Amino acid sequence: MPRDAVTPALPVQVPLVTEPWGVLKSLEVARRNLLELIPELALHQPIVSGRTGVRWHMVMDPEANRHILKDRVEDYPKSEVTKNILKPAIGESLFIAEGAHWHWQRRAAAPVFSLRNIQNLGPIMTAAAERSVARVDAAVGRAANLFDEMVTATFEVISDVTLSGGEAFDRAAVHRAIDNYISQTAKVSLLDILGAPVWVPRPLRLLSSGAMRDMKRTADAAIEGRRTRQVAAGVPDLLDLLLEGEDPKTGRRMSTQELRDNLLTFIVAGHETTALTLAWSLYLLAFDPAQQDRARAEAQRVLRGRTATAADVERLPFVRQVIDEALRLYPPAAMVSRTARAPDTILGREVRPGDTVMLPFYALHRSYLLWEDPHAFRPDRFADREAIDRFAYLPFGDGPRICIGASFAIQEAVIILATLISRFRFARVPGKEPKPVLILTLRPEGGVWLTVERADGEGDAARAA
Numbered sequence: 260m261p262r263d264a265v266t267p268a269l270p271v272q273v274p275l276v277t278e279p280w281g282v283l284k285s286l287e288v289a290r291r292n293l294l295e296l297i298p299e300l301a302l303h304q305p306i307v308s309g310r311t312g313v314r315w316h317m318v319m320d321p322e323a324n325r326h327i328l329k330d331r332v333e334d335y336p337k338s339e340v341t342k343n344i345l346k347p348a349i350g351e352s353l354f355i356a357e358g359a360h361w362h363w364q365r366r367a368a369a370p371v372f373s374l375r376n377i378q379n380l381g382p383i384m385t386a387a388a389e390r391s392v393a394r395v396d397a398a399v400g401r402a403a404n405l406f407d408e409m410v411t412a413t414f415e416v417i418s419d420v421t422l423s424g425g426e427a428f429d430r431a432a433v434h435r436a437i438d439n440y441i442s443q444t445a446k447v448s449l450l451d452i453l454g455a456p457v458w459v460p461r462p463l464r465l466l467s468s469g470a471m472r473d474m475k476r477t478a479d480a481a482i483e484g485r486r487t488r489q490v491a492a493g494v495p496d497l498l499d500l501l502l503e504g505e506d507p508k509t510g511r512r513m514s515t516q517e518l519r520d521n522l523l524t525f526i527v528a529g530h531e532t533t534a535l536t537l538a539w540s541l542y543l544l545a546f547d548p549a550q551q552d553r554a555r556a557e558a559q560r561v562l563r564g565r566t567a568t569a570a571d572v573e574r575l576p577f578v579r580q581v582i583d584e585a586l587r588l589y590p591p592a593a594m595v596s597r598t599a600r601a602p603d604t605i606l607g608r609e610v611r612p613g614d615t616v617m618l619p620f621y622a623l624h625r626s627y628l629l630w631e632d633p634h635a636f637r638p639d640r641f642a643d644r645e646a647i648d649r650f651a652y653l654p655f656g657d658g659p660r661i662c663i664g665a666s667f668a669i670q671e672a673v674i675i676l677a678t679l680i681s682r683f684r685f686a687r688v689p690g691k692e693p694k695p696v697l698i699l700t701l702r703p704e705g706g707v708w709l710t711v712e713r714a715d716g717e718g719d720a721a722r723a724a
């Protein structure tokens with residue numbers, strides 16, 4: 260279908276650099292937007308190396324990704340940068356622990372994210388989708404920032420699934436704390452990725468520590484309360500499951516601090532990433548009205564005016580493809596980094612112990628070597644998933660450190676997106692395009708502003724089916 264006159268040819272992207280930055284310029288850029296550090300070359304080459312204080316390599320090659328994330332995972336632990344950014348918030352939790360300490364936590368948490376458990380949590384996602392519909396409905400006839408709305412919806416889900424026991428969990432306060440933390444601490448710590456000398460002041464890191472303390476206090480109180488109190492019958496939440504969780508090998512259980520660090524990990528790692536997936540999906544559907552109509556037709560046919568449930572997810576393949584494509588173009592975790600522990604050779608390049616190895620999924624997912632028309636929004640790429648090289652598409656990482664919440668996030672995103680798209684029509688607001696900005700996660704700067712109208716045809720679709 261031809262695009263209308265106001266629709267630009269491609270969805271928003273950031274112009275990548277075509278000339279090498281000096282160290283100071285890099286530092287300045289990194290504070291603003293880490294995406295702007297990725298050289299344009301990274302879309303045309305499998306590896307780009309350089310030195311900005313430290314030696315670094317950016318890898319955009321499926322085989323090399325498999326090597327780093329899976330085959331030689333022991334030699335590529337998460338980088339010091341990652342740990343520096345996250346440790347003050349989430350301690351030695353699943354996300355950053357290494358070796359045996361990581362292994363036992365992963366084993367203890369695995370049952371929490373089993374398919375059956377995730378399906379059991381479906382009603383919480385359905386209820387959040389319903390409340391989101393009510394809020395979006397109040398914006399009918401005008402423009403709304405759908406990114407903010409998706410942050411609210413996914414935060415409701417993650418706070419209800421982590422702590423459903425009615426603990427005094429001040430959503431707004433916790434959300435503010437995470438937001439401060441991500442936007443301040445992470446931004447400053449990006450200096451580290453470039454090997455900035457330690458004397459570069461990092462005052463904002465100190466500023467955010469009060470918010471962090473409040474968040475920890477809330478979680479600790481909930482855990483202690485839960486240990487001493489019988490929980491209401493019903494579906495166990497993530498805290499119940501973690502409290503029960505034990506290392507199948509040793510029988511060891513988590514201490515209060517370990518429980519708290521992991522709960523906060525689920526909140527920090529799970530909520531903004533899923534909100535971003537949804538916000539970028541809505542942006543892309545507004546960008547391409549023909550694909551939006553397809554997604555709506557599918558959602559209306561399956562849902563017939565209902566709110567989506569976990570059982571609907573497999574019957575919404577096109578909605579899922581839209582989400583997959585949004586995760587390709589705007590991967591929320593757009594770059595992960597590792598520090599090489601042993602001498603190695605990657606794609607013919609010498610890697611020395613201490614080198615920073617970056618995996619910029621944003622560039623991998625837009626590589627001309629791997630994708631046809633890589634910047635275009637084409638959900639049909641994912642019609643046949645088998646045709647896609649597993650290590651060319653890594654929104655959730657891969658290998659032993661693959662995202663433990665991937666199925667949870669996909670189920671939640673499909674439920675919320677299908678429900679919203681079945682009820683509403685979303686359109687771009689000219690001149691208000693979001694700008695992709697990478698500061699720990701890939702955020703739409705300026706928000707995702709879309710006009711909202713009620714969708715018609717719901718009844719027709721239901722009658723026709």
Ligand code: HEM
Pocket residue numbers: 337353354355365524525526528529530532533536590591592595596653654655656657659660661662663664665667668669
């Ligand atoms: C669309 C949403 C999400 C995206 C794009 C995403 C992305 C990722 C990525 C790329 C990694 C690997 C990081 C690395 O290798 O350095 C990861 C790890 C992780 N994610 Fe997610 N994630 C999402 C949702 C969630 C959810 C909902 C949860 C939990 C409720 C979660 C919890 C975690 C944890 C605990 C890890 C660390 C796992 C380990 O190291 O064993 N994530 N995520």
